[in-house]
Amino acid sequence: MRPAVVMLLLAGLALAACQREERDTRPQSALGSGEQPTPVTTLEPGGQRPSPSDNKAASFEANAFHLSEGKRLFGWFNCSGCHANGGGGMGPALMDEKWIYGSSMESIHATIRDGRPNGMPSFRDMIPDDQIWELAAFVRSLSGNAPSAAAPSRDDDMMAHPSENRMPNAATLGKSP
Amino acid sequence: MKRFASIAFGTATALFLQGCAGWQSALDPKGPAASELAWLIWFFAGLCAVVWVLVMIALAMPLMMRPREPAEPLVLDAGADNRKLRVVMTAVGLTAVILIGLTLLSFFANRTLAAIGSDAALTIRVTGHQWWWEVRYEDATPSRILTTANEIHIPAGEPVRLLLTSTDVIHSFWVPSLSGKLDLIPGHMNVLDIKADKPGVYRGQCAEFCGAQHANMGTFIIAEPRAKFDAWWNDQLQPAAAPMSGEAKAGEDLFLNRPCVMCHKIGGTPAGGTVAPDLTHVASRQTLAAGTLTMSRGNLAAWIADPQGVKPGSHMPVVDLSGDELNAIVAYLEGLK
Numbered sequence: 426m427r428p429a430v431v432m433l434l435l436a437g438l439a440l441a442a443c444q445r446e447e448r449d450t451r452p453q454s455a456l457g458s459g460e461q462p463t464p465v466t467t468l469e470p471g472g473q474r475p476s477p478s479d480n481k482a483a484s485f486e487a488n489a490f491h492l493s494e495g496k497r498l499f500g501w502f503n504c505s506g507c508h509a510n511g512g513g514g515m516g517p518a519l520m521d522e523k524w525i526y527g528s529s530m531e532s533i534h535a536t537i538r539d540g541r542p543n544g545m546p547s548f549r550d551m552i553p554d555d556q557i558w559e560l561a562a563f564v565r566s567l568s569g570n571a572p573s574a575a576a577p578s579r580d581d582d583m584m585a586h587p588s589e590n591r592m593p594n595a596a597t598l599g600k601s602p
Numbered sequence: 603m604k605r606f607a608s609i610a611f612g613t614a615t616a617l618f619l620q621g622c623a624g625w626q627s628a629l630d631p632k633g634p635a636a637s638e639l640a641w642l643i644w645f646f647a648g649l650c651a652v653v654w655v656l657v658m659i660a661l662a663m664p665l666m667m668r669p670r671e672p673a674e675p676l677v678l679d680a681g682a683d684n685r686k687l688r689v690v691m692t693a694v695g696l697t698a699v700i701l702i703g704l705t706l707l708s709f710f711a712n713r714t715l716a717a718i719g720s721d722a723a724l725t726i727r728v729t730g731h732q733w734w735w736e737v738r739y740e741d742a743t744p745s746r747i748l749t750t751a752n753e754i755h756i757p758a759g760e761p762v763r764l765l766l767t768s769t770d771v772i773h774s775f776w777v778p779s780l781s782g783k784l785d786l787i788p789g790h791m792n793v794l795d796i797k798a799d800k801p802g803v804y805r806g807q808c809a810e811f812c813g814a815q816h817a818n819m820g821t822f823i824i825a826e827p828r829a830k831f832d833a834w835w836n837d838q839l840q841p842a843a844a845p846m847s848g849e850a851k852a853g854e855d856l857f858l859n860r861p862c863v864m865c866h867k868i869g870g871t872p873a874g875g876t877v878a879p880d881l882t883h884v885a886s887r888q889t890l891a892a893g894t895l896t897m898s899r900g901n902l903a904a905w906i907a908d909p910q911g912v913k914p915g916s917h918m919p920v921v922d923l924s925g926d927e928l929n930a931i932v933a934y935l936e937g938l939k
């Protein structure tokens with residue numbers, strides 16, 4: 426009897442390894458519209474306003490599939506034309522700890538969707554909403570703000586910087602705790 | 603039960619043999635390279651079958667025969683030992699001759715394959731993408747360079763040189779009726795020469811697992827008489843047809859102001875994306891999405907409305923469109939002959 430129980434437990438453990446991350450390739454309107462107002466600045470009279478959050482932000486932020494799709498689209502939609510590979514060019518660097526418009530998923534989503542006054546174009550009708558969330562998740566991974574288990578790893582081509590899953594967190598880099 | 607088994611066996615055999623003919627079969631060759639390979643396949647299979655039967659007979663014989671007790675067990679029989687040695691040595695010698703023979707045959711077959719395109723006048727660059735084929739016709743005159751997708755038109759009876767490469771992962775180009783397969787490798791160029799003896803449509807398939815939609819990565823070689831091929835090339839060089847109806851005009855505007863324009867190119871319009879199939883003459887093709895759907899108004903609509911339902915994981919996202927918007931875009935694309 427005992428060995429059978431042990432075998433069953435082992436088989437159960439082995440089967441647990443078959444769990445694979447869900448890949449949502451269809452838009453999920455159930456999660457949220459992506460149309461919530463996002464503050465353009467955190468400076469509010471009377472103190473900081475709580476940032477509204479979108480359900481999509483949480484479900485895209487740590488999802489390996491969405492992060493890697495975001496990485497592909499960053500090249501496809503020529504974000505690198507202005508931001509280089511995150512190091513910055515005509516547009517600001519995206520791999521440092523400085524954020525002009527905030528580092529949250531919601532702020533980056535708003536930046537890409539609506540554009541920003543000093544030269545960031547609006548992609549509102551040009552990129553489907555889910556793909557904007559994927560880009561936002563990837564932009565965060567450039568400064569080490571994505572879980573290393575989910576962020577993209579080694580590139581197949583020449584690498585412009587360490588792979589995203591090895592990026593140090595820009596906010597704490599070089600500072601003693 | 604027995605009847606069921608025999609019916610099942612019969613059906614399975616019939617289905618199996620079905621696979622040996624048609625527009626995608628190495629055993630139904632339609633070009634010199636494929637003929638050479640088919641001959642090689644049959645010769646190898648036949649010779650190996652004969653060897654296998656001989657080995658089985660040699661094995662069965664001692665098993666069936668009752669061992670003969672020597673009259674005097676302690677007396678050495680030098681004659682019998684010699685005979686055994688001779689049999690074994692003959693078998694080893696024959697094996698060596700057969701192996702060397704087969705090696706030579708495949709060596710000369712390879713030389714024949716390599717010589718097919720040595721005087722090819724036409725060079726086509728085939729680039730693998732997850733999960734479709736980019737096809738670019740090279741020409742000394744830059745304005746005659748042509749980019750299309752998934753369908754490769756070639757002049758029948760003429761050798762054609764294919765330059766194979768990839769932008770993402772390794773794919774493999776295989777049109778069994780015309781040639782063997784060859785990999786498309788990122789950052790590397792492979793050369794494959796093909797020739798179709800007669801006009802016809804030959805189906806090809808990606809033959810190296812490349813991700814979720816590997817199975818839906820088909821291609822078609824369309825061999826035509828030279829005059830028809832030249833006419834096709836000239837047609838394809840034209841910019842996209844202007845929309846004919848109000849609906850199609852609305853579709854064009856939508857195409858240019860929606861995500862479509864970020865990825866696709868339509869010659870003669872501002873749409874210049876290069877990461878997805880060129881749609882300048884999309885309606886002149888026979889299939890959609892690398893052989894996944896046949897070309898029709900309904901299938902165009904089905905694909906654009908829900909590419910992730912047709913080809914889950916494909917790199918074309920679902921774009922939020924109303925029914926009218928979808929109809930307008932389809933009306934426009936349908937006119938791009």
Ligand SMILES: [Cu+2]
Nearest residue numbers: 808810812816
């Ligand atoms: Cu493949």
